[in-house]
Amino acid sequence: MVLILPVHPAVSEFNYPRILDNPWDHSPITVYIDNKSVPPHYSPTYYTQVQKALNYWAEGGNGKLDYTPVFAIVDSEKADIRIRWVENLQKDQGVPPKVAGVTVPLIVNGRFIRVDVMLGVGYSQWGEWVPYSDTAMLAIAKHELGHALGLNHSNDKQDIMYPSNEQINNTNPILSKYGSFLLFAVYAILAIVVFLSVSYVLGRIAK
Numbered sequence: 001m002v003l004i005l006p007v008h009p010a011v012s013e014f015n016y017p018r019i020l021d022n023p024w025d026h027s028p029i030t031v032y033i034d035n036k037s038v039p040p041h042y043s044p045t046y047y048t049q050v051q052k053a054l055n056y057w058a059e060g061g062n063g064k065l066d067y068t069p070v071f072a073i074v075d076s077e078k079a080d081i082r083i084r085w086v087e088n089l090q091k092d093q094g095v096p097p098k099v100a101g102v103t104v105p106l107i108v109n110g111r112f113i114r115v116d117v118m119l120g121v122g123y124s125q126w127g128e129w130v131p132y133s134d135t136a137m138l139a140i141a142k143h144e145l146g147h148a149l150g151l152n153h154s155n156d157k158q159d160i161m162y163p164s165n166e167q168i169n170n171t172n173p174i175l176s177k178y179g180s181f182l183l184f185a186v187y188a189i190l191a192i193v194v195f196l197s198v199s200y201v202l203g204r205i206a207k
C-alpha cells in the first residue's frame, strides 16, 4: 500500500504529535541536498544551514525523537531524504503565501520510503524580493527535517515544530486537499457557466 500522508493536527497532551514514531527502518538515513539545480534567489550559504539543521537533529534536536538519527549526505537522488530549493513555493507547489517549506513523505507499510523537502528562498513584498536570512533558513530547515524524521506540528510556540505563520508553515497534504477543493470550485463554477450559456443558447434556438 502506498499513500501520501495526511498530516493532521492530532495533538494530544501526553504524546508528542508524530507522523510516525519510528519512520526509518535503517541507518544511516541518506540525504541528498540539491545545490546544483538551484533557483535564481538561492544563496550558497543556505547549504550550510541545512547541514546545521541535520546536526541539530543528530544531536538530539528538540528532544522529541524516540531515536537518534544518523545521516549520510550522498550525491544521489535516490537518497531517503531529498532536499531542494524552489523559487516560488506558491507557484510551484500551490501553497498559500508565507509558506516557507513543504515536506512530502511517501509512506509504505508504516515506514517512510522517501521524503521530499522543498525549501523556499524568500518572498515578494510590495514588488520587492525579500530573501530568507540564514537564520530563517536554519529554522525552516530544522522544522522541515523534523517532519522528515516523523514529527508532526507542536502546540508549543517555543518548539521548532510549531507551525509559525510568518516563516514556517507546512501542512502540505492538507494544503493539497485545499488545493483540490479550490480546483473543484473552479470546475463547479465553470460547469455552471457552461450550463447557463447552453441554456441561454438553447432558449434562443427554441424561440
Ligand SMILES: [Zn+2]
Binding pocket: 143, 147, 153, 163, 168, 169, 170, 171
Ligand atoms: Zn510543518
